[in-house]
Amino acid sequence: MRPMSIEVRNIEKRHLEGFVTTIEHAFGAEMRASDIPNFERKIDIDRMHAAFDDDQIVGTAGVFPFRFTIPGNVVDAAGVTMVGVLPSHRRRGILRSMMETQMRDAHDRDEHIAVLWASEESIYQRFGYGLASNQGHVNIERDRAAFLDDQGPIGRVRMVPADERLKVLPSIYEQIRKDTPGMYERSLTWWEVHSFYDPEHLRHGATPYFCAVVELDGEPSGYVVYRMKSRWADDTTPASVVEVHEALATSPDATREVWRYVFGIDLVQRITAYYLPADWPVFLMVPEPRRLRFSFSESLWLRIVDIEGALADRSYAAETALTFEVVDEFCPWNTGRWKLDTATARVERTEDEPDLALKVNALAGPYLGGFTFTELAAAGRVTELTPGALERADAAFHTPRKPWCPENF
């Protein structure tokens, strides 16, 4: 066999078909010719890298350039996506070299963090990604779904046809997005080509997206986008499933009314939803939380690309000074001792004795407020070198709500 010469570089428009075919092979997911125009509108071709074996694409790695919410700020972030290697070329270091190219590119572009959803959790920690947030799932028995101390419905619910959704939903999303670490801005194009993209072959036997908006005091205050899968048990009993795609609301009242609508859909036996916030408030609104079958899995993985910039970008909830001893084998520019003054968000290299020692991937949890330093220390991922430093760090990195990314990308 002749030696393999692999080069990782940006793609051009003429490579799109090979790029898409490689993703199909890597994920075993079908993409149809009719999806290609949508795909082209979604990507920024300058941010798509491929591994070439001569002129054949054998690996892919893309980035969506996000405006991404972190505590107290909105920053540029690399939204890593479409990472795949052909089965014929696996385990020869192609992913590793694509990750190196991508990380250098993000660093050169002054993106201080990168985020992704992982198809397999085992892949990314070696590249410095750490767990930043969890997602909740539910599988609700509809006949047990009710509200505690229920005063009855308020406001009104309106079905929103497909051609009206882009006029109504983005402003609701925006109100939540700007204050929720883990969410990113959606352009109108993104809503069309990603959030609402709804070709028949992606429905798996369910309806197209339906959408209902809750109005409180005449203002659109929450929405749910969902599909229904029609089923009959024993040919006689209605047993349909509602699959919630996205449910967002701007207040506790709006949250309750959005879910009241969902709980009330007739002929439905079960309601499923993924991508819910880890601190989903409905869990505390119902008399029988266990019946929601609320469970967790991990959601966003985050990489600190530039520690100095990333720590300076966020806001802090308490004033203190902390020195971190950080190890980062993949991005060595982050390795060393860093002093953070949380009162001014000033970050500098230092020779001071460290308060906390950790690998760079352990910073992902506290960075968005998903996990505390104390939780990471309990897992052996952070070492406290100055007594009391964990408590001070937790107070400074505290956020009132958990981070939330309601959408896979």
Ligand SMILES: CC(C)(COP(=O)(O)OP(=O)(O)OC[C@H]1O[C@@H](n2cnc3c(N)ncnc32)[C@H](O)[C@@H]1OP(=O)(O)O)[C@@H](O)C(=O)NCCC(=O)NCCS
């Ligand atoms: C995951 C995938 C991209 C790996 O590509 P690859 O070129 O074979 O990976 P590399 O040879 O560069 O391996 C780099 C490291 O990752 C590890 N690794 C690779 N794939 C892995 C997997 N699926 N699970 C756990 N570890 C994995 C390798 O063991 C290697 O570890 P090391 O550096 O510590 O020795 C490829 O198998 C693939 O396309 N899988 C299906 C699609 C997918 O899951 N993509 C990820 C999307 S989020």
